[in-house]
Amino acid sequence: MRYTTLASGSSGNATYVENKASRILVDAGLSGKKIEKGLCDLGVDPSEIDALVVTHEHTDHVRGVGVLARRYGYKVYATEGTWKGMKKVIGKVEESQICTVKVDEKVAFQDLDMEIFPTPHDACEPIGLTFDDGKSRLGIATDVGYVTRAMGRKLLGCEALIFESNHDRKMLMEGPYPASLKRRVASKEGHLSNEEAGQVLAKLCDGGTKQIMLAHLSAENNHPALALDTVKTILQQQGYSVNKARSQAEQGCLFSSEEEKEKESDLRLSIAPRYEIHPWEEI
Numbered sequence: 001m002r003y004t005t006l007a008s009g010s011s012g013n014a015t016y017v018e019n020k021a022s023r024i025l026v027d028a029g030l031s032g033k034k035i036e037k038g039l040c041d042l043g044v045d046p047s048e049i050d051a052l053v054v055t056h057e058h059t060d061h062v063r064g065v066g067v068l069a070r071r072y073g074y075k076v077y078a079t080e081g082t083w084k085g086m087k088k089v090i091g092k093v094e095e096s097q098i099c100t101v102k103v104d105e106k107v108a109f110q111d112l113d114m115e116i117f118p119t120p121h122d123a124c125e126p127i128g129l130t131f132d133d134g135k136s137r138l139g140i141a142t143d144v145g146y147v148t149r150a151m152g153r154k155l156l157g158c159e160a161l162i163f164e165s166n167h168d169r170k171m172l173m174e175g176p177y178p179a180s181l182k183r184r185v186a187s188k189e190g191h192l193s194n195e196e197a198g199q200v201l202a203k204l205c206d207g208g209t210k211q212i213m214l215a216h217l218s219a220e221n222n223h224p225a226l227a228l229d230t231v232k233t234i235l236q237q238q239g240y241s242v243n244k245a246r247s248q249a250e251q252g253c254l255f256s257s258e259e260e261k262e263k264e265s266d267l268r269l270s271i272a273p274r275y276e277i278h279p280w281e282e283i
Helices: 032-041 065-072 080-090 149-155 169-174 179-186 194-207 224-237 258-264
Strands: 002-007 014-018 023-026 051-053 076-079 098-101 106-108 113-118 127-132 137-141 160-164 211-215 268-271
Touching (some): 002 032, 002 160, 032 065, 051 065, 065 080, 076 080, 080 098, 127 149, 137 149, 149 194, 160 194, 194 211, 194 224, 224 268
Parallel strands (some): 023 051, 051 076, 076 098, 137 160, 160 211
Antiparallel strands (some): 002 014, 014 023, 106 113, 113 127, 127 137
16 A cells, blocks of 8 residues: 655645555645646546545645546545535535445445544544555544544554644744634644644554654644654654664664564654655555
8 A cells, every 4th residue: 555645734635545456535625736736746647546535624625626526527435514514615516426424434445445433623524534455554634633532443553644743832822823713723623733643643653553644734833843853752752763764784683572673663754745745655
């Protein structure tokens, strides 16, 4: 399974996941033209997408949904609440293309299984996702006010995660947002802070996660380096080695214990760029 992001943040979100026989676009928060270009830059023919999955109806996730659905005939998967919320924004979509999904439902594509779970966010019926090819699993959870136990159970055991690290708490509180917006962002239906993301990820990594892509960073209340440093520090405090390359000499050595052998495999931590495509990741 391979995955990447075409863009991430309040300016627009789009994630692409593929396996040998399945090609899935998650959210289309850019213009149709920009998403077409992004897919082409990845070497993906936009006409070969099998499904467009929408996590919720906010504009930064649906801006290009209608255009792409009408142009390519994509089947669009979303909850009933999301369909109601985005209907006026995306325009007409043929009935045959409308695929309404329910939380905790599993959808089988050719060689990828998608599982849907509810997320706490100020939208009509928002969801997170996991993708499983039988060998590995990817979890996607952005636009999340906090992580419920049910979410944790779905994400535990994912080898890779695309996970929100939206803001630095101090930057948010001291920043230019009006008080009402600050309260919304920091609420349980808002967005995760860097520290909150790190604390949750430290628990999820107990399930074997090896790749983490921090996503949906705020342009006004965060910096990529700050998000990386905050999450990395929390993970390291829990005993994880993050982005540490081993020397050739170390690669050839024997391990004196099973514990040392487990620690040999480092976590890879990266940031989903706001406007650019993230390099391919593979699990």
